[in-house]
Amino acid sequence: MASRENSKDLVALYKTLFIELPLAGPKSLLGVAKEGEVEGHAWNGYDAWIRLIKQSTDSLYQNPFFGEALGRSMPGLLSVERLTRAISGAAFASMRSISGLAGAAEVHAIRTELRDLRRELRSVVAERSVASEQVAAERDYQAEEDFIKALDGRLHAVTNGNNHVSRAA
C-alpha cells in the first residue's frame, strides 16, 4: 500500500516538474492560463513531495541499521553530557563560594517553600474566572476545524493537498 502511494506521489511530482509547470508557465506569460493554474500545479507538486519525504522518513526509522546507529550513539553523547555537567558544577561551586552567590540547592529550597506557601493559599481561595476576552472574540469555526483536520490528516493526505483542506470535505 505504501509503495503504491509512493508511486502515485512520484508520478505526481514528475508530472508537476516536467509537464504541468513547464506548460503552465508559458501559458501564464501569454495570458491564456486559467486563474491560479500555475499555483495549483505548484502546490500539487509540493504536497506530493512532502508525502514522499514523510514516507522516506518513516522508512528510515524502520531501517535497523539507522536505529542501531542511533542507539549506539546515545550512550556516548550522554556520557559526554555527564562529564561536562560534573566539570561545570565543580568549577561554578568554587566560584560561588568566593562570590557569595546562592547555589542551586539553596534556590531550590526557597522555591520549594514558595510553592508550598502558594498551595496553602490556593487551597483557601481557588476559584478562577472565565477568560472573558476569549469568549467575546469573534471566531472562524470553520478555519479552526480546517486546522484540526490538517493536523489529523497528516498521515492520510487528501489528493488536493496536505494542509489546504477542501471546504467540501
Add this chain to the structure above:
Amino acid sequence: MLSLLSELPQYWADGAVRALEGFRRGMSDSYPVEDDPPPLTPYKVIYEGGKVSLRHYPAKGARHATPLLICFALIKRPYILDLLPGRSLVETLTKNGFETYLIDWIPPNRSDTWRGFDAYVNQDIDNAAHAVMEREGVEQISLLGYCFGGLLSTMYTALHPENIKNFIPLTLPFDMSVRDIPTNNLMDRMSEDTVNLITSVYGNCPAAIMKAGFTSMSPVHHALDKYVGLYRNKQTPGYSTMFELFEHWMNNDVPLAGQIFRELINSVFKKNQVAQNQFVAGDRKVELKNIACPVLNVVADHDDVVAPRSSLPFIDAIASRDKANLTFPTGHVGAIVSSAAQKKLWPQVCNWLGEHDA
C-alpha cells in the same frame, strides 16, 4: 506562492522562539505552570497532595449521580482539554451534567526522581479518587484516562476496582508490541543502559527529550509543512488562532520523573508487561482480569501517536461483560479539540455514562 520564501524565515524565527521558551520551561527546576493560558471553564482546586492538583468543574443543569475524574497525561499540560469555547472537553462534560474533576499533574522536580507508577497510581490517583468520593458523598467514580493518563488509569482500575464504577480509556497505548508508529522502532534500539544513563545524568527525563520524541514523529511537518500550511491559510484568522494555541501547547512538554520513565520504557514499552499481566506497581501485580466494571474504549481511527491497533485489544484482556470499542474518524488531538468530536463523539460518551449512572 513566491512570497512564501520571504515569509518562511519569520515563521521559523517565531517557531524557534516558541521552542526555546518551551525548552526554558522544561529545564526549570520548578516548572512554571503559571505560563498556561488563562482557563476557559471556571474551576476550583479542591485538593493538592503528592503530584496532584485536583480541579473541580461544576456540572450545569441536571446532575448525574456519579462524578467523573479525568486523568490526563504526565508529559503535557492539560489545558488542551479546555482550549476554546466549542472545543473544550471539560465544557462538553459539564454541560451534559457531569461533576467533572481533572488531575492537573504537578510537574516533577529534582527531588521527585524516585516516583514511579506505584507513587502515581497507588498514591496520587488513589488520593484524588478518594477526595472526589468524599466530596461527592459517593462510593465509586467514573474514570476517564487520556493517552498516558489512560495507561495510569488502567493500572488504577485493575489495582483498585472497588472504586471505579465506569472506565473510559481514550487513545490508550495498551498493546506495546504494535509497531505501526515508525518512531517506536527507534525506541526499541534504546537500550536499558541508555535509559538508566538518561536518568543518571538528568535525574528526571528532561522535557527536551519528550519534545524530541514528538518532533521526530513527523520532522518535516514540524520543520516546514506546518508553516506552509499557515501561509496557505493566512487569510483565515481562525486557522492562525488555532495554530498559535496548538503550537504553545506543543511546546509545553513536561519532564517525566526518573523512575516512571525507566519503568515506562524498560518494562511497559519494551517488555509489554501491562498487556501480558506482568507489570508490578509497588508490590502488587496489575491483573487486567480485575477490571470488571463497564468499559468504553474510545479509539481515534487516524491516531498517529498511539496506533489504533494498540488500543483496540484492550477490551479482550479485561473481565468486564459490559464493554465496547468506540472508534471515531479523528486524530490523537482531534479526539479532544475537533468540533466533530465535540458534536458527535462526546455526546455518545456522555449518553453511555448517563446509561451507566445508576
